Every structure is written in structure tokens, then in C-alpha cells.
Amino acid sequence: MSFVIPEYHHPDFSLLQFTEAPDAAYEVVDKDGVAPDYFHSTSMYPEYFKINGKWLLAGESRMDSSVVICDDGHLEVVENRNLKKGDKVILGRSEKCEEGIYMHCGGFMTEEEKTDDQFVFRQGRSRETSYxxxxxxxxxxxxxxxxxxxxxxxxxxxxxxxxxxxxxxxxxxxxxxxxxxxxxxxxxxxxxxxxxxxxxxxxxxxxxxxxxxxxxxxxxxxxxxxxxxxxxxxxxxxxxxxxxxxxxxxxxxxxxxxxxxxxxxxxxxxxxxxxxxxxxxxxxxxxxxxxxxxxxxxxxxxxxxxxxxxxxxxxxxxxxxxxxxxxxxxxxxxxxxxxxxxxxxxxxxxxxxxxxxxxxxxxxx
Missing domain, CATH: 3.40.50.10690 (putative lor/sdh protein like domains)
Incomplete structure (x- = not known):
């Protein structure tokens, strides 16, 4: 059987939690290599940010970095040490739309996978696991x-x-x-x-x-x-x-x-x-x-x-x-x-x- 890439499902932005969410706040960096207080730190998952009423995905992400709103409107994920004075860094520590930030963990999961809560043995990975x-x-x-x-x-x-x-x-x-x-x-x-x-x-x-x-x-x-x-x-x-x-x-x-x-x-x-x-x-x-x-x-x-x-x-x-x-x-x-x-x-x-x-x-x- 040939390999098939799983389909990605964007969040449903018509839901109230998205439509009623505020725009993400930001603060301008005042010193090279130093993020503003309350900066948002990224994960390995897709993260969306509400900018001027529109939800944008931060591409090329990585863990433990800041999100910069660039002059052309796109979002760039930048290690804090690489921040430059004048960068607009997104603020927020919640990830369910409360601050215009949403982390999307289930984008590649089917509906069946999202609701599968069966109890099973041997979910860990060890020397005894069959690979x-x-x-x-x-x-x-x-x-x-x-x-x-x-x-x-x-x-x-x-x-x-x-x-x-x-x-x-x-x-x-x-x-x-x-x-x-x-x-x-x-x-x-x-x-x-x-x-x-x-x-x-x-x-x-x-x-x-x-x-x-x-x-x-x-x-x-x-x-x-x-x-x-x-x-x-x-x-x-x-x-x-x-x-x-x-x-x-x-x-x-x-x-x-x-x-x-x-x-x-x-x-x-x-x-x-x-x-x-x-x-x-x-x-x-x-x-x-x-x-x-x-x-x-x-x-x-x-x-x-x-x-x-x-x-x-x-x-x-x-x-x-x-x-x-x-x-x-x-x-x-x-x-x-x-x-x-x-x-x-x-x-x-x-x-x-x-x-x-x-x-x-x-x-x-």
C-alpha cells in the first residue's frame, strides 16, 4: 500500500470563539535580543493569530520562540535572541482564542481519531515493543x-x-x-x-x-x-x-x-x-x-x-x-x-x- 499524506483541516473560523475573539495584542521590541514582557512563546503545533480581524497561521514555526508581525503582514517566528529593536512581538499566554491566539493540535486528525478514548495496554515505547x-x-x-x-x-x-x-x-x-x-x-x-x-x-x-x-x-x-x-x-x-x-x-x-x-x-x-x-x-x-x-x-x-x-x-x-x-x-x-x-x-x-x-x-x- 502506497503512502498517503494526511489531509490538514483548518479550524472552523465561523465558530463564536473565533468571531468574538479580540485581535492579538503586540508590543514593539525596545532592545535587540529582548522580548517584551508577556510575549507569546510558540509550540510545535500550528498556531493562528487574529490580526486586523483575520486569523493568520504562523508558518515555519518552532518551539519556544516569539511571533513577529512583519511590515508586509505575514507572521515570522523568531528566536528571542534574534529579535530586533522595532519588531512587533505578539503578546499572550492563552491559546484558545481568549487573546486572539489559537493553537490547533488536531489539524491532521480524523473525527474518529479525535473522539477515540479507548483504554488500551502497551501505549508506551520500550525494548519490549514490536516495531x-x-x-x-x-x-x-x-x-x-x-x-x-x-x-x-x-x-x-x-x-x-x-x-x-x-x-x-x-x-x-x-x-x-x-x-x-x-x-x-x-x-x-x-x-x-x-x-x-x-x-x-x-x-x-x-x-x-x-x-x-x-x-x-x-x-x-x-x-x-x-x-x-x-x-x-x-x-x-x-x-x-x-x-x-x-x-x-x-x-x-x-x-x-x-x-x-x-x-x-x-x-x-x-x-x-x-x-x-x-x-x-x-x-x-x-x-x-x-x-x-x-x-x-x-x-x-x-x-x-x-x-x-x-x-x-x-x-x-x-x-x-x-x-x-x-x-x-x-x-x-x-x-x-x-x-x-x-x-x-x-x-x-x-x-x-x-x-x-x-x-x-x-x-x-
């Missing part, structure tokens, strides 16, 4: 997104330590199942180490056997990349022909690498400024319609915070953004369970096994 249907749904979703959407992968370094996982992810990239990659210094460093030396942190990526002086390997690779000046130049200089990063460079898949206080090196492309890195990540998230977060707690939480549950497409239609988070630790995946059943799916498993199953399920390996 067979989740995998089937993911295969269909990724096939759809390859042609009609934008697939963003958020990856921890676990993939770079295993030969088969690297090969599986490379196959997905080579076959068009990646439109963006976000990671840290470690994923890229050890993947390039695997490509050049067949090790990750000095261990053979197939046998896991430690190599003599192997603890130097990733440091040597970082040094070589820095001498080359960039990852693409390093790939050319050393005739690299395998791996996740190689495949992304070859296929012109955008990569955002954000740094950590503990980084070695780092690689030249790693963004060391946390807020510059967050901005670069959000630029990729803004394009995405399917986000898959894999074995990286901090990147997963950061990405979840900046990923809305919906996307306004160029033709004006509204579709869901699908978020998957996969980790062997139940705590990590359950951090995002409150995003809503449609927009977030969590899988508790080893991500190296996960990526191999996905590659085989999609027929690329």
Missing part, C-alpha cells in the same frame, strides 16, 4: 519523501564504528534517501577515519580489533583534513571512495556539523559557535518534511525543539513533518513522545541494526 509496523510505515514514508519531500538525518557517531552501518547509510544517500545531514565532529571524524584507515577510534570497523597506536588514527585524520583545508578537498587529496560523509559530498547533500566543548580538532567544517550552529541546523530543518534522529541525545533534543509538527508548502497546502527518534536508551526516545502521535515515532533499538534494516527494507542493499 514491525513502524518499519513498514517508515519504508513507505521514505519512498514518498524521496520523491515529494525532504529527508533530514540527525546522526550520532555510532554509525562510524561499524562497517555495515556505514555501508547501509552510504547506500541510502546514494539512492536519494537523504536531503540533509546534521551531526557533530565525531560522526564525521570517525567516518573519514574509517574511509582512510578502516578504523574508528583505532579499532577495525569490521572486526573491532584494536590497531597498534590506533588512538592516533582519528587525530591524524583530523590533522590531514585540516591540512587539506576542507572535507571535500581531503576526499580528493586522499582518493576517499566510501563512507557516509563521502557519499554526502559526492551527492551534494548539505551537511551541518556542530561542535562540542570536548571536540578534538575539530574538522574545518565544524561550527564552534553554539548559536551559529543552531541557526545552521534550523535552516536545514526549515526545509525538512521527515526528520530521523539516530543515537545522539543532545542533537535529537535540539532538533526536536526546532522542528514543527507541520510544514506549509509552496502551493499553500499544509502537511505533517514526521519525526523519528531511534536510540538504545528508552530515556532518549521518550523525551519527544509528547510531540503528538502523528508527528513523532520512537524506536528503541541499536541504530546500527536499525539502519541495516531500513536499507534492506528499501532495497538499496
Amino acid at each position: 514491525a509496523r513502524d518499519y513498514d510505515n517508515l519504508f513507505e514514508l521514505l519512498r514518498y519523501e524521496r520523491e515529494h519531500g525532504n529527508i533530514l538525518w540527525v546522526m550520532g557517531p555510532a554509525f562510524s564504528f561499524d562497517h555495515d552501518a556505514r555501508a547501509a547509510m552510504q547506500a541510502l544517500v546514494d539512492n536519494g534517501y537523504a536531503h540533509g545531514l546534521m551531526a557533530g565532529n565525531a560522526l564525521a571524524t570517525h567516518d573519514l577515519e574509517g574511509a582512510l584507515l578502516h578504523t574508528a577510534l583505532g579499532q577495525d570497523i569490521y572486526t573491532q580489533a584494536c590497531q597498534p597506536n590506533g588512538h592516533y588514527n582519528h587525530l591524524d585524520v583530523i590533522n590531514k583534513v585540516r591540512r587539506s583545508g576542507s572535507i571535500p578537498q581531503f576526499i580528493e587529496d586522499y582518493n576517499i571512495d566510501n563512507g557516509i560523509i563521502y557519499s554526502c559530498v559526492k551527492n551534494k547533500v548539505p551537511i551541518v556539523l556542530t561542535g562540542s566543548i570536548r571536540d578534538d580538532g575539530p574538522l574545518p567544517e565544524v561550527i564552534g559557535d553554539a548559536y551559529e550552529g543552531q541557526g545552521a541546523m534550523r535552516n536545514l530543518v526549515r526545509k525538512s518534511t521527515c526528520v530521523v534522529c539516530l543515537a545522539t541525545m543532545l542533537h535529537t533534543i535540539a532538533t526536536g525543539n526546532m522542528t514543527p509538527s507541520f510544514r506549509v508548502m509552496q502551493d499553500g497546502t499544509i502537511r505533517p513533518v514526521y519525526l523519528y527518534t531511534v536510540d538504545a536508551d528508552e530515556f532518549v526516545v521518550n523525551k519527544l513522545l509528547d510531540r503528538g502521535s502523528l508527528s513523532a515515532t520512537t524506536i528503541v533499538t541499536n541504530v546500527q541494526d536499525f539502519i541495516a534494516i531500513v536499507a534492506k527494507g528499501l532495497g538499496v542493499m
Whole structure:
């Protein structure tokens, strides 16, 4: 059965709660990076604001940001640190029309889903959960997104330590199942180490056997990349022909690498400024319609915070953004369970096994 995007249902603005609601109030920012008192903070759900008697949707939303009324009339969701003096910031802490603000959580739900209050067991997600249907749904979703959407992968370094996982992810990239990659210094460093030396942190990526002086390997690779000046130049200089990063460079898949206080090196492309890195990540998230977060707690939480549950497409239609988070630790995946059943799916498993199953399920390996 082929994947079908759920239809979005706008609120019924003819209802009294909307017609009798006041216009949303706003206040002008008087200092860069500082929101007015009582600013409205956004969620991951579609939010509407009554401006001059008309309900407007704030597109390109994200959690924990302010809503600015722009001079041309459209609404822009802006992180508070990026507010500028003179911006008109919407005020209000209620979300059911009382202050001209409405949060629409059920836009993609059918009437049956809205009224389904059956008591059922095993609604949580754990190591004991069966994920067979989740995998089937993911295969269909990724096939759809390859042609009609934008697939963003958020990856921890676990993939770079295993030969088969690297090969599986490379196959997905080579076959068009990646439109963006976000990671840290470690994923890229050890993947390039695997490509050049067949090790990750000095261990053979197939046998896991430690190599003599192997603890130097990733440091040597970082040094070589820095001498080359960039990852693409390093790939050319050393005739690299395998791996996740190689495949992304070859296929012109955008990569955002954000740094950590503990980084070695780092690689030249790693963004060391946390807020510059967050901005670069959000630029990729803004394009995405399917986000898959894999074995990286901090990147997963950061990405979840900046990923809305919906996307306004160029033709004006509204579709869901699908978020998957996969980790062997139940705590990590359950951090995002409150995003809503449609927009977030969590899988508790080893991500190296996960990526191999996905590659085989999609027929690329």
C-alpha cells in the first residue's frame, strides 16, 4: 500500500470563539535580543493569530520562540535572541482564542481519531515493543519523501564504528534517501577515519580489533583534513571512495556539523559557535518534511525543539513533518513522545541494526 499524506483541516473560523475573539495584542521590541514582557512563546503545533480581524497561521514555526508581525503582514517566528529593536512581538499566554491566539493540535486528525478514548495496554515505547509496523510505515514514508519531500538525518557517531552501518547509510544517500545531514565532529571524524584507515577510534570497523597506536588514527585524520583545508578537498587529496560523509559530498547533500566543548580538532567544517550552529541546523530543518534522529541525545533534543509538527508548502497546502527518534536508551526516545502521535515515532533499538534494516527494507542493499 502506497503512502498517503494526511489531509490538514483548518479550524472552523465561523465558530463564536473565533468571531468574538479580540485581535492579538503586540508590543514593539525596545532592545535587540529582548522580548517584551508577556510575549507569546510558540509550540510545535500550528498556531493562528487574529490580526486586523483575520486569523493568520504562523508558518515555519518552532518551539519556544516569539511571533513577529512583519511590515508586509505575514507572521515570522523568531528566536528571542534574534529579535530586533522595532519588531512587533505578539503578546499572550492563552491559546484558545481568549487573546486572539489559537493553537490547533488536531489539524491532521480524523473525527474518529479525535473522539477515540479507548483504554488500551502497551501505549508506551520500550525494548519490549514490536516495531514491525513502524518499519513498514517508515519504508513507505521514505519512498514518498524521496520523491515529494525532504529527508533530514540527525546522526550520532555510532554509525562510524561499524562497517555495515556505514555501508547501509552510504547506500541510502546514494539512492536519494537523504536531503540533509546534521551531526557533530565525531560522526564525521570517525567516518573519514574509517574511509582512510578502516578504523574508528583505532579499532577495525569490521572486526573491532584494536590497531597498534590506533588512538592516533582519528587525530591524524583530523590533522590531514585540516591540512587539506576542507572535507571535500581531503576526499580528493586522499582518493576517499566510501563512507557516509563521502557519499554526502559526492551527492551534494548539505551537511551541518556542530561542535562540542570536548571536540578534538575539530574538522574545518565544524561550527564552534553554539548559536551559529543552531541557526545552521534550523535552516536545514526549515526545509525538512521527515526528520530521523539516530543515537545522539543532545542533537535529537535540539532538533526536536526546532522542528514543527507541520510544514506549509509552496502551493499553500499544509502537511505533517514526521519525526523519528531511534536510540538504545528508552530515556532518549521518550523525551519527544509528547510531540503528538502523528508527528513523532520512537524506536528503541541499536541504530546500527536499525539502519541495516531500513536499507534492506528499501532495497538499496
